[in-house]
Amino acid sequence: MAKTNRFTTILMAGVACAALSACGADDIASPGEGTIVLPGTPTPTPGTPTPTPGTGGNVTAAANCPNIAGPNQLTNPTATPTIADKRGNSWRVCQLPSRFTQTTTLPKVTGVIYSLPGRVDVGTDQGAASTNTDVTLNIDAGVVFYASTGNAFLAVNRGNKINAVGTASAPIIFTSESNVKGDATDQTSQQWGGVVLLGRAKITDCLAPAAAPGTTACERDTEGASNALYGGANDADNSGRMSYVQIRYSGFVLSGSSELQGLTPSGVGTGTQLDHIQVHNSSDDGIEIFGGSVHPRYLVLTGNEDDNLDTDIGFRGTVQYLLSVQREGNNIGDSFLETDSNGGSASNNGEDALPRQYLKVANFTYINRSTNGSNGSAMLLRGGADLTLVNGLIVSPTQTCLRIDGATTVRDADTALQDAGKPRYISVSMQCLPATPYKGNNGVTAAVVQSIFEAGPNSTISYTPSLTSLFINGATETARPATDPKTIDAAFTTTNYVGAVKDSTDNWYAGWTCNSVTATFGTGSGNCTDIPTT
Numbered sequence: 001m002a003k004t005n006r007f008t009t010i011l012m013a014g015v016a017c018a019a020l021s022a023c024g025a026d027d028i029a030s031p032g033e034g035t036i037v038l039p040g041t042p043t044p045t046p047g048t049p050t051p052t053p054g055t056g057g058n059v060t061a062a063a064n065c066p067n068i069a070g071p072n073q074l075t076n077p078t079a080t081p082t083i084a085d086k087r088g089n090s091w092r093v094c095q096l097p098s099r100f101t102q103t104t105t106l107p108k109v110t111g112v113i114y115s116l117p118g119r120v121d122v123g124t125d126q127g128a129a130s131t132n133t134d135v136t137l138n139i140d141a142g143v144v145f146y147a148s149t150g151n152a153f154l155a156v157n158r159g160n161k162i163n164a165v166g167t168a169s170a171p172i173i174f175t176s177e178s179n180v181k182g183d184a185t186d187q188t189s190q191q192w193g194g195v196v197l198l199g200r201a202k203i204t205d206c207l208a209p210a211a212a213p214g215t216t217a218c219e220r221d222t223e224g225a226s227n228a229l230y231g232g233a234n235d236a237d238n239s240g241r242m243s244y245v246q247i248r249y250s251g252f253v254l255s256g257s258s259e260l261q262g263l264t265p266s267g268v269g270t271g272t273q274l275d276h277i278q279v280h281n282s283s284d285d286g287i288e289i290f291g292g293s294v295h296p297r298y299l300v301l302t303g304n305e306d307d308n309l310d311t312d313i314g315f316r317g318t319v320q321y322l323l324s325v326q327r328e329g330n331n332i333g334d335s336f337l338e339t340d341s342n343g344g345s346a347s348n349n350g351e352d353a354l355p356r357q358y359l360k361v362a363n364f365t366y367i368n369r370s371t372n373g374s375n376g377s378a379m380l381l382r383g384g385a386d387l388t389l390v391n392g393l394i395v396s397p398t399q400t401c402l403r404i405d406g407a408t409t410v411r412d413a414d415t416a417l418q419d420a421g422k423p424r425y426i427s428v429s430m431q432c433l434p435a436t437p438y439k440g441n442n443g444v445t446a447a448v449v450q451s452i453f454e455a456g457p458n459s460t461i462s463y464t465p466s467l468t469s470l471f472i473n474g475a476t477e478t479a480r481p482a483t484d485p486k487t488i489d490a491a492f493t494t495t496n497y498v499g500a501v502k503d504s505t506d507n508w509y510a511g512w513t514c515n516s517v518t519a520t521f522g523t524g525s526g527n528c529t530d531i532p533t534t
Contacts, residue, residue, distance in 0.1 A: 126159025
């Protein structure tokens, strides 16, 4: 039975923090180091990369952190730390424990901000074969977290849950200390780890070479971490819910070349709900899904420096309503999609390990603003993975649109191998680098890639965008024939248009996202370089 505790929020009147002078870029204090107040700059307007000097703070640090009885107390040093931005706003810093050992609710309290002092675990690993839920971390709408150190990340262990449910007007934000202090710009990245969900659904590429993929014997550890295990045999596993959430400036290198993404669902099952999530300026992937079968919806991926959506090791799920915009600049950003099943050992059946990855994406818009040129590709498919894309728009005039690697990726359907056959592109319109719109590798030619794409009904490479406000469908997009995604997979919702945003009245992205030079989402969204003051 899950253990339960609820914060009793008893807060006194807020107090202003005392100013400290001569705080430079390296003077990043962690909780316990006292009060930080830095000289002032105000809110930048949407699209402004650097804050401009001024005043305008309206948040004062709360007198105390919320109280909690038992082992999950928030750290409250003798001199309770506060942190301030350059506009004169200040917050009481309430440091999370290194592990939540009982169900806890973190309330939204004016003048309070929560800090991750390093790796923070939700519960302990219950094991691949477990069926219980031990600990749930509930997070109220509007709560803001920041990482007080680069290697900080949140890990929701197997058999435990997160319940982070914001609203369109009060999203939950995970970010960096630099962002809170007002030092982040529209080019900032790689400042902390990110959010990792560890589930008990099926995966491949098992840690133990002799383990059978897709069973409780098959598990893996999170890259760059230890004892962050995932995998099992329950594709309906439930790791909780994340809705109306922003994850900013993630991708810290934990060890060697191992970086975390903004959001890393690993072995996460269909019982998990992921929707209305923005990942902004991750130095690695925006979202990387390792196995499992979750169905994310309403994703906004902006300014990420590797792939926007990377799926691997036996993921079999659907994604619908996906808006992805690369940050402008040389060699910023890799692919919109990287879909593969590479890495399986011979004893794990390699690329033919089951479950075979099968990604299905409906209603997506990808805007490439990077100058990667022909070295990159908007979409990379390899390793025998299966893929179906429907009702999509690819705007990538400086990149190859589609690259497919490996003969196993383009072979015909084989039921015994759980192989759905050649990838399918249905009602997909692409604007690509004219000289090399297609590429093939490792037994696949560009001509084969072209023939596969052109076999898709209602798909074209002769697409001239008429998008408005960067990503909203215009006359050209409205005229493109769409396909009902529900005919592809019952998990999809029926739509009658291509792209992620049907028209100017379709505003599912508004309010809960943040604006930057990469993409702006309207006056209802604040700036990514700011922390909300309400």
